[in-house]
Amino acid sequence: MTEARGSTGLNGTTHTRRTPGTPCWVSLMVHGMAATQDFYAELFGWEFQPGPQQLGPYMRALLDGQEVAGIGQMPPDRHLAVAWTPYIASDDVDQTAETVRACGGTVGVGPLDADNAGRLVIASDPSGAVFGIWQAAAHLGTGITGVPGTPAWNELLTRETESVAKFYQAVFGYEEEAVVSADFDYVTLHVEGRPVAGIHGVGHGLPRDRGAHWMTYFEVADVDDAITHITGLGGRLLKPAHDTSHGRVATVADPEGAMFSVIHSAD
Structure with missing residues (x-):
C-alpha cells in the first residue's frame, strides 16, 4: 500500500494521512452488530469503541489501541449484500463524487460529514461493485498494518x-x-x-x-x-x-x- 507512514517496528507499520487513491479504511454493514463484533473479536482480537453515527449505529474496531476497521448496523428496511467495503482516500470527496458520476459510476450515499472524523461517499463502479471514498479530517483511516x-x-x-x-x-x-x-x-x-x-x-x-x-x-x-x-x-x-x-x-x-x-x- 502507498501512504505516508509513521514508525515501523515489531508491532507493524503505523500510518498517517494517505495519498489520494490509496485504500485507507474498510467497513462492514451487518444485521447483527453484537454477534458480528463477537466473531471478529474472537478471530482477530479486535476491541470496539463507538464511531460516527450518521448512517446508524457504528463501531470502530481497534487492535492494540489502533483503529483498523469499522462495523455498522444495516438499516432494517435495507436488503443489501453484507460485504466488506474499502474506502479510498480523496482530498476532495465532493469533486471525486462528481468524477465518479461523469465516468459512469453511481453515488449511492453522500457526500456527507461523519461528525468531525471526515467526509464520505459510498459509490459503485459501472460494473456495480460498491466502494467508499474518504476525505480525512480527525479520522485518518486504518492506524496500523502488517500484523x-x-x-x-x-x-x-x-x-x-x-x-x-x-x-x-x-x-x-x-x-x-x-x-x-x-x-x-x-x-x-x-x-x-x-x-x-x-x-x-x-x-x-x-x-x-x-x-x-x-x-x-x-x-x-x-x-x-x-x-x-x-x-x-x-x-x-x-x-x-x-x-x-x-x-x-x-x-x-x-x-x-x-x-x-x-x-x-x-x-
Whole structure:
C-alpha cells in the first residue's frame, strides 16, 4: 500500500494521512452488530469503541489501541449484500463524487460529514461493485498494518478488467500494471509507483448472487489455523487455502455471509 507512514517496528507499520487513491479504511454493514463484533473479536482480537453515527449505529474496531476497521448496523428496511467495503482516500470527496458520476459510476450515499472524523461517499463502479471514498479530517483511516488482524490488500473481482480499470484510473489517477497471461486477467493499480489494489477479471466465475465486488484480505499468523477458527465460530470456507507468490491465502465468509480473504503474507 502507498501512504505516508509513521514508525515501523515489531508491532507493524503505523500510518498517517494517505495519498489520494490509496485504500485507507474498510467497513462492514451487518444485521447483527453484537454477534458480528463477537466473531471478529474472537478471530482477530479486535476491541470496539463507538464511531460516527450518521448512517446508524457504528463501531470502530481497534487492535492494540489502533483503529483498523469499522462495523455498522444495516438499516432494517435495507436488503443489501453484507460485504466488506474499502474506502479510498480523496482530498476532495465532493469533486471525486462528481468524477465518479461523469465516468459512469453511481453515488449511492453522500457526500456527507461523519461528525468531525471526515467526509464520505459510498459509490459503485459501472460494473456495480460498491466502494467508499474518504476525505480525512480527525479520522485518518486504518492506524496500523502488517500484523495479524489488519487489512493487507483490497482486490476487485469483476467480469473483465479493461473497462473497469479505465474507470478507476479516470477517477483516482492510478497507474496500471497488467499481468501478461493468456488465461489470467489481472491489473494492479499503483499510486506513485507503489501497488495499492488489484482488479481480477474472473469472467463467468463471478458469483451470480453477488456480481462484481471488492474483496478485503486480512493478515493472519497462520491461514490454516484461521480457517479452523472461522468455521468453529460459525463462518464458512469458500475457497481452500493455497499458496501464491504473495503468501498463503484462503477465502472465507463470516456468519452473516460477508466474504473476505485471509493471508499470511510471504516474507
